[in-house]
Amino acid sequence: MATISSLGVGSGLDLTGLLDQLESAERLKLTPITSQQSAIESRISAFGRLQGYLTSLQGTVEKLATAATYQGQTSRISGSGVGVAVTSSAVPGSYQVQATQLAQAHSLASAGVADKTAALGTGTLTIASGEETLTIEVSAGSNSLEGIRDAINAEKGGVTASIVNDGSGTPWRLALTSKATGTEAAMTVSFDDGGSGGDQLNALLNPYDAATNSNGYKETAAAKDAQLTVNGLAITSQSNTVEGALQGVTLTLSATGDAQTLTVERDTASIKSAITSFVSAFNALDSTADSLTSYDADSGTAGTLLGDSTLRGVQGRLRQAITGGLDEGTYRYLSDLGISLQLDGTLKVDDSKLGKALEGDLADVQALFVGTADKPGLAATLSDTLDDILDEEGAISTAIEGLESRSEALDERYSRMESSIAVTIERYRVQFSTLDTLIAQMNSTSTYLTQQFDALSAMLGDS
Template sequence: MASFSSLGIGSGLDLNTLLTGLMNVEKRPITILQNQQSGLRSQLSAMGQIKSAVSSLQTASDALKSSASFAAYTATSTDSSVVTASATTGAVAGSYKVEVTQLSQAQKVMAAFASGTSFTGTLKLELGKADATAADGFAESKSVDIDLTGKSLAGARDAINAAGLGVTATIINDGTSTGTPYRLVVTSQNGGTGNQIRMSGVSGLNYTDYAGTGGPGTKDANVTQSVAAQDAQFSVDGVAMSRSGNSVTDAIDGVTLNLAKQTTGTPVTVTIAKDPTSVASKINTFVKAYNDLNKVLHDLTAYNADTKTAGALSGDYSVRSIQQQMRTATVNTVSGAPGGYSRLGDIGISLQADGSLAVDSTKLNAAISDPAKDISQLFTGVSGTDGVATRISKTAKALLDTGGLVTSRTDGINKSISALDDRISALQDRVTAIEDRYRKQFTTLDTTIGQMNVTSAYLQQQLARLK
């Protein structure tokens, strides 16, 4: 029996088109499931948008749920060339007179050497402070032993820097061609008299020039002190103080003073005041995050009359629940909050008809700046009652946690997509088997009709010869 490599060649019938039509019918259930998957993937993407918006709102709420978030102050100085200041947590409003009589300095010791210098011995490098009660006049805070045997001037510099004691070494050259043009400069990394340098054990680097009960110290002839260590000396409202550095964090609670220059007889006034801008910025960030979530939820459930299309989560119960939970957490009163502030509306934040929040900046700034009132507990809570920010943060966390509405809804969509994958795979296997069967049947049909056509043509030829 003759056979044909392409359907329809033997029979002259359009069997390929017929087979394609039959298979399109067989594949229709797969197309339906794939369309369902496409819808589920749109829902999954939509839940991702909701998760991101809820997370952003949680972050913005967290920035307002502690009293420290409202302890924002500015620090100003009447002469920033002398003193600058910054306020942190713990600061309170006030004004302070600051005088600077001496700035902190880090000690520098330099030793002069000729070209080609090589060292022998182990250098004992110490940091500490002069102490008349110590036998050798020096109270060591930390030290290190550095083997300099066979090292050049550059090698000694590198070894000191690698020791990590808190000093740095550099080399300078005075440019002369004879004598001792090179200076090995050893500098304490921290200022103050408590971070002075002492060196011993290597010829040309000995420096123990401190007085004490044991008598004055010594130093090699080529070693000098180029900068003496000294503490910062200053006063705040007439109270004399001394610190090792020029950045002072513990003179005024919550305030850092940066000493830059000595005063010239006139004290500098440092003023600490409330910073309404910082608090307002945090509140506006919170409002924006709330409105962003509200818009996402609205857009994902809205119906577009022009395009006649509905949002990916139109009618979804989870969206309605999220909207309700967030709105409740936002608009409910905070019982016991001081200053008459029990609702966001009291400080100029009102709920609009579309579910968004609107800010009356004038009213908000007045509430923040009022020295007689404190808006913090409206957001943080009081006497066991959660504030607005605390409620929203907890609500967001519950939605995003394992088993929470957003997470469980997302997991459910993923499971549905996976289940459809299994059904589509099984249907594709079935369709493949059906196509193979049809193709075999059509091939047999094509071959049979083709053979019959050949026989018919032969008989017609023979009958023609009998005429």
């Protein structure tokens, strides 16, 4: 039997077009599956959005549930030259601060020598600073000015050594500086040649004395303590960083000058910001939930999660936690602070009422949100609720996992359906090919018979 290489060639029929139409009709069976897949992906995306807003809300709630949020202090100072840092233990108030002297590190310098690399003698160098004493053996091979400098710095103690050039005929001088400021870090330096004849070092590394040691080292900067007054009370500090002069306050002195006014007050602005951030995050979540469950009667358009039980459950748990109250306390409900739940499900802040509460005893505000040792507050309870909702096995994750499982099942169903369609189309192709061949044969037979009848008719007509 002859074979047909292209459908329709043998029969003259548009079998290829017909096969394409049949395949298109068969592939319509995939439309319900793709529609379901699209709907599921939309729901997964919607729960992802919801999860993001819940996470943002959780961050604001955790801050409200932290006691440190209500214990912050802020400060300001009227002038310059005094930096201020405060902790929660600082006592609110106004203080007069005046720095009259800055702490200074002690510095010494030796007389000059002509060659900083020349050997100067041997012996024992002793440097005392504060409670530390460095003992350095100056031996041959490392007894130049450079060698002594390196030996001192290698000790990594409370003293640093350097070599300076003063531009004179004997320019090289050994300079010593205490790392710490204040009189307690003042240095005492002495050198003992041990009878080795190190006269040059004996002169350089022992104190200057006009009568007995004119080449001795001299003080180039005196050790000084910081001096200041706080509300008229004289205070001395070894460092320019002054701690303890005021409870919970660290003063950093950088310049002396006139008295300045330091104001320490409760950081109510940060507390209010934390509360308003929580309200904004809750309202953003509520707005998103509304859009996901909305229905437009005019257009017949429904939100992606309209009627979803998981979302309704989440909304119910959050509203229950927010509207719940404490058994006792100055503030028992959010509304006591001026934070009320509106009919549309959003929260609204009464700035005047909240401001008045923040001007009062912040321990009462803290008790409402954080709670006490016996019972958690509203923010602590809401934080636990959100942790449960957002847990790996919580409502949102469980809903997403369920949808993903359904999507995977639809993917498998789609693959099976495509395989079935392919088999059906191939069967049609074979049938059409057989039909094409059969019609071609019938056409060939018809042509042959026509030719034979024509020939016979011609023969009979001639006779």
